[in-house]
Amino acid sequence: MPVPRTAAVSAVVATALAAGLVCAASSQAAAPAAPVQAKIHDIQGTTRISPLSGQQVTGVTGVVTGVRAYGSSKGFWFQDTAPDKNPATSEGIFVFTGSNPTVSVGDALEVSGTVTEYVPGGLSSGNQSLTQISKPTVTVVSQGNAVPAPVVITARSVPDRYTPNGDPAAGNSVNGLTLQPKKYATDYYESLEGMNVRVGTSRVVGATDPHSELWVTVKPQENRTARGGSLYSSYNDQNTGRLQIQSLIPTAQQAFPTANVGDTLTGTTEGPLDFNQFGGYTITARTLGTVKDNGLKREVTRKQRTGELAVATYNVENLDPSDPQSKFDALAQGVVTNLASPDIVALEEIQDNNGAKNDGTVDASATVKKFTDAIVAAGGPAYQWRSIDPENNKDGGEPGGNIRQGFLFNPARVSFTERPGGDYKTAVGVTGTKGHPALTLSPGRIDPANPAWTDSRKPLAGEFVFKGKTVFVIANHFASKGGDESLLSQHQPVPRSSETKRLQQARAVNAFVKQLLAADKHADVLAVGDINDFDFSGTTKALEDGGALRSAYRTLPKKERYSYVYQGNTQVLDQVLTSPAIRGFDYDSVHINAEFANQTSDHDPQIIRFHP
Structure with missing residues (x-):
């Protein structure tokens, strides 16, 4: 059940x-x-x-x-x-x-x-x-009466505008506004709250999750991606056709179907329209359609050429040694096969050696060894690792887990420039003669005392050399969206309180990149990682300020710009941003997790290939 x-x-x-x-x-x-x-x-x-x-x-x-x-x-x-x-x-x-x-x-x-x-x-x-x-x-x-005929929810019945703006006199709340079900999608759904409703054959836009839920859209062409999702591409286009599906049918009678994005929920799905915390308007199905598997495949990127440096970023979702070997093996397969063994991999959410056990442990060497051993077993390179242990319970995430960013690099292809002295509290700086910038610490943390990083991961900067050329990589994991109100908040427009912190973090990273560019405007700098924000967000604009960086997503067709799926919205969280000198690169968001019911991580990795 x-x-x-x-x-x-x-x-x-x-x-x-x-x-x-x-x-x-x-x-x-x-x-x-x-x-x-x-x-x-x-x-x-x-x-x-x-x-x-x-x-x-x-x-x-x-x-x-x-x-x-x-x-x-x-x-x-x-x-x-x-x-x-x-x-x-x-x-x-x-x-x-x-x-x-x-x-x-x-x-x-x-x-x-x-x-x-x-x-x-x-x-x-x-x-x-x-x-x-x-x-x-x-x-x-x-007893035994006929159930009232369902209201059939279709593309034509759901308005294209999502929700009205709230009443300023009531703190921007929509609660007191008279519903306009022909004008706003959420008003339409609210006018059906608790009623028997039906959807016909519909495209799956959010894969089956561990709570036996999936998402469909009744609008087949609404912001459709090539792989069948519904792209969330602006704060004003929330994909009005999305509905969550749950089941009232005992699993002994009918197991909840497993579906990936792009599959089809065929036939009739019918039941009361509920409203809940994690999905908003939800059909609690008394009659549940069947899933047609449309054959979504995990993407495989191409191998970098001899003169290309391949840099990837991958959020591995709270990885620690207590995770089953199967998770390590699947993540390793993703690095070796789907990402074609990049030269550098920035990892996010590497936990310490005992995971969420809150005993003061911060060392992550056992976690990394288990992962790098799995990569070798999968046929990948013998990656080396560089990182800085965080201060205990000061970087957010799961209490006791001490997540951090770190760099894997293939020493057969790229070298890491070691400069000692980096620890959790010492800020990395920029030195070197004009035209030849260098990091004072490598690896080193960017501005760790800045209040922007309170209870959040501090960016990790590393200096690499590839075929005699220096490349600076900054691994990021910005503050989460926790605390933001949902798209179905009573307050409209939706307050995004967490963005304030990410804006501060973006400005700190941008300022550091500008220091490198001040020393050499032609410096090759990459800021990569889980930015926890959209490509169109204020956070991304703050990272790009002054032309210091540019999101590599801008080189992709709009409907290929995503790394995550949330409540049926296909969206960006993970990014690679490049300094002006990095041109003519090849960028790929490699879709291997977010669209699938069977996930190794909830994020898709990103990779960029270029000639330094």
């Missing part, structure tokens, strides 16, 4: 205070209001917040359309068979029971209870809410 991640603590929005649930000014409890006789569309109302939030309702009638008897958000959906004529009011609603429901699909019910607004992730998340009935009293009137 799939267990969705939507079961956070239920929260009642602040409107419940005004509705009389709490009386802070009186020591004498107010008498409870009389229950309100209501229809489901009366409860749902024409905004995202119920006009009856916090109130007792009674005599609510409808037919059960779905039952969720797993996870901690147990309950059922039911729907009125006598709808009103207002397209903004939903006729379906979720009833939270907290224990296994005793009703079945097709039961006609009369329900009483309290109207609440459940905010997946809690009030601090900024998420929109799910209107539901809590603490219910349920009377089964009859």
